[in-house]
Amino acid sequence: MTSTSTEPIELQPDLMVVEPERDDSGALRAPDGGWGWVCVAGRFFVVALVLGLVSGFGIVYVEIIDHFDTTRVETAWMSSLHSATYCITGLVGGGVLERFGCRAMTVAASILTSAGFIFSLFAQNLVLLCVLYGVLTGAGVSLMYTASTVIVLQYFDKKRGLAMSISSLGEGVGMLVLPPLTYLLIETYSWRGAFLVTAGITLNAAVFGLLFKPPPYLSKAVQNNTQRRKKDMLQSFKHLLHKKLFFLFALGSFLVHAGYTVPLINLIDLVDLKDIDKSQSAMLIPAMGVSTIFSLVLFGWVSDFPGVNRTGLHAGSIAVMAVSVMLVPALDSIEAFFVFAAVYGVFMGTWHMGQAVIVTEIVGVELTGVAFGIHTLHAGVGMFVSSLLAGWLFDITGNYVWSFYVSGGLYLLGCFVTLLVLIARHLATRNKHRRDNAPSAEVRPLSQS
Incomplete structure (x- = not known):
C-alpha cells in the first residue's frame, strides 16, 4: 500500500532503504x-571551482575595462548580472533540488556554466558579454x-561543522589556484x-556531481514519485514561512553579501591604481585562499565542540571582516x-563555513534544501547591489575609499x-529549558462528601 499523506516527512515503510532515526523533537x-x-569530497571540488571563479573575476574585471575601454560601473554589470541571476536561481533552486535531487542538479549546472563561458568568448561588445556571462x-x-551544500548537510548532524x-x-x-591560473x-x-x-x-564538476x-x-517514494515531490515542495515552503528566525538570519546575510564582492573584485584594481606591480597584486587572492584553508580546518573543528556557539562565532567573524575592510584604503604597500x-x-573562511550550518540548525534537515535556496536569494541580491x-x-569619487568604507559598514x-x-535563539533555548524543567501541576482528587 502507498501512503496518501501530504506531510513531507511521512515516509513509506515498504520503500525505505533504512529506517530513519529521529531526534527528541521527531x-x-x-x-x-x-x-x-x-x-x-565531491563538494570540495565544486566549491573550489565556484569560489575560485568568483574570486578570479577581479583579474578579468581589469582586463575587460582595458579591452572595451569602458567605465568601471559599466563593467561592474558583468558581476551584477551574475549576482542577480545567482539570486533568482536561488529562489527556485530549492524547489528544483526538491524535485530533481542534488546529483542531477549539479551535473546540469556544470554544463550550463561551461556553456556560459563558451558563448561569452564570442561576445563582441560589453552588453552581450554581460548578458551571456552574467546569466548563464x-x-x-x-x-x-x-546542490553541493545541501547534500552534505543532509548526510551529517553532530559532525555537520x-x-x-x-x-x-x-x-x-x-x-x-584559479586566480593565478586566470592571470x-x-x-x-x-x-x-x-x-x-x-x-x-568547469565541466569536471559534473563528474563530482555524480x-x-x-x-x-x-524515502524512495519521494525520490521517484513526481506528484509526491510537487506536494513536498509546496509543504516545505509553507513550513519554512513559520521559521521567522531564518528570515532574520537571511537578512543579515543579505547585508554582509552587499559588501562582499568589494574586497574580492575591487582589491586588485585598487592595488594597481597605487602603482604596485600587477603580478604581485594577482597573488593577493591566493594569499586569502591559504589563510581560508587554515581557518576552515581550525574553526570547523572548534565549531563542533560542546558549548561552542556557532552563531556567535559567525557574528564575530563578520565583525573582524568589517574592520579589516574599512582599513584597506589606508594601506600603501x-x-x-x-x-x-x-x-x-x-x-x-569561518563565515563561509557557518552560513549553511546555521541555516540547518534553524530550520532542520528536512527544510534545508528549500531554506538554502531562499538564503541564496538573499545572498545574490546583496552581491548584485555590492x-x-x-x-x-x-566613478563619482575617482577612488575606492568610499567603496571599502561602505562595504565595511554593511558588514x-x-x-x-x-x-x-544569537540573542533570540538564546532566549528561546532558555525558555524551552524552563518549560521542560518546570514542576508539573499536581492533580488532586475531589473529596467526597
Missing part, C-alpha cells in the same frame, strides 16, 4: 557519515553551490582564451595588503542582525 536525524564523506554562468554557479569545514577547504584551494591564461591567450580553458575545467547520491533515510589578505581570509555600488562610488549591519539571531 525531526529526521542524518546518518553522520557513510557515503556522506564521499559527498564531502550565474545560474550554473548558483545551482552547483546550492566538521563535514562542512572539510568540504569548504575547496574554497581556499580555489582561491589559491596566466589571460597573459598567454587573452581573456577569450582564458574563458575557453575555464569552460573545460557522487551526490541521496542519503538512505530519504604590498606587504600591508598581504597582511589584510591573510586576516580577511581567515575570518571569511558590485554596482562599488563601481558607482568609484557591521550584518553583524548586528546576526547578533539579534
Whole structure:
C-alpha cells in the first residue's frame, strides 16, 4: 500500500532503504557519515571551482575595462548580472533540488556554466558579454553551490561543522589556484582564451556531481514519485514561512553579501591604481585562499565542540571582516595588503563555513534544501547591489575609499542582525529549558462528601 499523506516527512515503510532515526523533537536525524564523506569530497571540488571563479573575476574585471575601454560601473554589470541571476536561481533552486535531487542538479549546472563561458568568448561588445556571462554562468554557479551544500548537510548532524569545514577547504584551494591560473591564461591567450580553458575545467564538476547520491533515510517514494515531490515542495515552503528566525538570519546575510564582492573584485584594481606591480597584486587572492584553508580546518573543528556557539562565532567573524575592510584604503604597500589578505581570509573562511550550518540548525534537515535556496536569494541580491555600488562610488569619487568604507559598514549591519539571531535563539533555548524543567501541576482528587 502507498501512503496518501501530504506531510513531507511521512515516509513509506515498504520503500525505505533504512529506517530513519529521529531526534527528541521527531525531526529526521542524518546518518553522520557513510557515503556522506564521499559527498564531502565531491563538494570540495565544486566549491573550489565556484569560489575560485568568483574570486578570479577581479583579474578579468581589469582586463575587460582595458579591452572595451569602458567605465568601471559599466563593467561592474558583468558581476551584477551574475549576482542577480545567482539570486533568482536561488529562489527556485530549492524547489528544483526538491524535485530533481542534488546529483542531477549539479551535473546540469556544470554544463550550463561551461556553456556560459563558451558563448561569452564570442561576445563582441560589453552588453552581450554581460548578458551571456552574467546569466548563464550565474545560474550554473548558483545551482552547483546550492546542490553541493545541501547534500552534505543532509548526510551529517553532530559532525555537520566538521563535514562542512572539510568540504569548504575547496574554497581556499580555489582561491589559491584559479586566480593565478586566470592571470596566466589571460597573459598567454587573452581573456577569450582564458574563458575557453575555464569552460573545460568547469565541466569536471559534473563528474563530482555524480557522487551526490541521496542519503538512505530519504524515502524512495519521494525520490521517484513526481506528484509526491510537487506536494513536498509546496509543504516545505509553507513550513519554512513559520521559521521567522531564518528570515532574520537571511537578512543579515543579505547585508554582509552587499559588501562582499568589494574586497574580492575591487582589491586588485585598487592595488594597481597605487602603482604596485600587477603580478604581485594577482597573488593577493591566493594569499586569502591559504589563510581560508587554515581557518576552515581550525574553526570547523572548534565549531563542533560542546558549548561552542556557532552563531556567535559567525557574528564575530563578520565583525573582524568589517574592520579589516574599512582599513584597506589606508594601506600603501604590498606587504600591508598581504597582511589584510591573510586576516580577511581567515575570518571569511569561518563565515563561509557557518552560513549553511546555521541555516540547518534553524530550520532542520528536512527544510534545508528549500531554506538554502531562499538564503541564496538573499545572498545574490546583496552581491548584485555590492558590485554596482562599488563601481558607482568609484566613478563619482575617482577612488575606492568610499567603496571599502561602505562595504565595511554593511558588514557591521550584518553583524548586528546576526547578533539579534544569537540573542533570540538564546532566549528561546532558555525558555524551552524552563518549560521542560518546570514542576508539573499536581492533580488532586475531589473529596467526597
